[in-house]
Amino acid sequence: MIKPIIQLQNVSFQYDETQALNNISFHVQEGDFLALLGPNGSGKSTLLKLILGLLKPTSGEIKLFGEPIQAFKQREWIGYVSQKSNSFNSGFPATVEEVVRSGLTKKIGLFKRYPQNVKQLVGEALQAVGMENFATRNIGQLSGGQQQRVFIARALIAEPKLLILDEPTVGIDHENVQSFYDMLVKLNEERQITMILVTHDVDIVSEHISHVACLNKTIHFHGYKNDFDHISQQKLDAWYGHKVRKIH
Numbered sequence: 001m002i003k004p005i006i007q008l009q010n011v012s013f014q015y016d017e018t019q020a021l022n023n024i025s026f027h028v029q030e031g032d033f034l035a036l037l038g039p040n041g042s043g044k045s046t047l048l049k050l051i052l053g054l055l056k057p058t059s060g061e062i063k064l065f066g067e068p069i070q071a072f073k074q075r076e077w078i079g080y081v082s083q084k085s086n087s088f089n090s091g092f093p094a095t096v097e098e099v100v101r102s103g104l105t106k107k108i109g110l111f112k113r114y115p116q117n118v119k120q121l122v123g124e125a126l127q128a129v130g131m132e133n134f135a136t137r138n139i140g141q142l143s144g145g146q147q148q149r150v151f152i153a154r155a156l157i158a159e160p161k162l163l164i165l166d167e168p169t170v171g172i173d174h175e176n177v178q179s180f181y182d183m184l185v186k187l188n189e190e191r192q193i194t195m196i197l198v199t200h201d202v203d204i205v206s207e208h209i210s211h212v213a214c215l216n217k218t219i220h221f222h223g224y225k226n227d228f229d230h231i232s233q234q235k236l237d238a239w240y241g242h243k244v245r246k247i248h
């Protein structure tokens with residue numbers, strides 16, 4: 001049976017003066033590779049904060065892994081790589097190894113010792129993102145795309161069941177985007193990690209993605225990638241409020 005990973009039922013969120021999300025219902029199932037699309041200000045970050053438990057909905061219900069979010073304790077099941085992960089300056093005093101290892105804190109607690117096989121775990125996580133030869137390098141000396149991979153390794157070491165990546169291809173050269181996707185697909189298929197890519201960029205919806213959700217305060221579309229491909233340009237422009245380019 002396919003398990004629900006995220007369920008939102010009639011969720012709204014209001015900042016003091018702004019209604020950021022209006023009556024959203026949608027779900028993500030185990031194994032989905034979802035692109036969550038929406039223009040600037042459409043409520044993507046707000047939705048992420050609700051899922052991560054950093055904000056509480058003004059109304060509506062959120063379930064994670066089938067449990068009401070208030071009762072959900074397995075935070076380590078959710079890996080999150082933020083938009084700002086890859087912005088270290090070159091002098092930042094941490095090695096790749098140290099950054100990845102710090103991802104274990106979530107799993108083992110802040111004051112516990114790292115397990116004896118920590119080096120092996122770091123090596124495996126780095127290997128999964130193709131960065132095994134960079135373990136001793138300084139994080140600040142890597143490219144934006146390489147840093148992004150290291151932060152994905154940092155999330156992976158906690159063995160998440162769901163990985164949420166916020167604007168993951170920002171800072172990655174055009175020619176490296178394909179191999180970046182190949183890596184994500186592998187994680188999705190081989191490790192059965194449910195993936196959510198959050199982005200304003202319609203181009204990110206490559207052939208690798210299984211589902212697409214279009215957000216602009218409400219969910220305008222949620223379905224298979226193939227069905228998204230058949231949405232008219234006109235409709236897409238209307239959701240975004242301006243012209244967008246869709247590449248098939």
Ligand SMILES: Nc1ncnc2c1ncn2[C@@H]1O[C@H](COP(=O)(O)OP(=O)(O)OP(=O)(O)O)[C@@H](O)[C@H]1O
Binds near residue numbers: 017019040
């Ligand atoms: N802390 C806040 N206080 C008040 N209003 C906020 C706050 N954070 C966001 N908003 C407003 O809520 C709406 C949704 O913002 P949100 O950051 O969720 O959008 P987004 O889709 O993530 O945008 P972007 O792609 O630009 O990051 C916007 O109108 C924004 O101005």
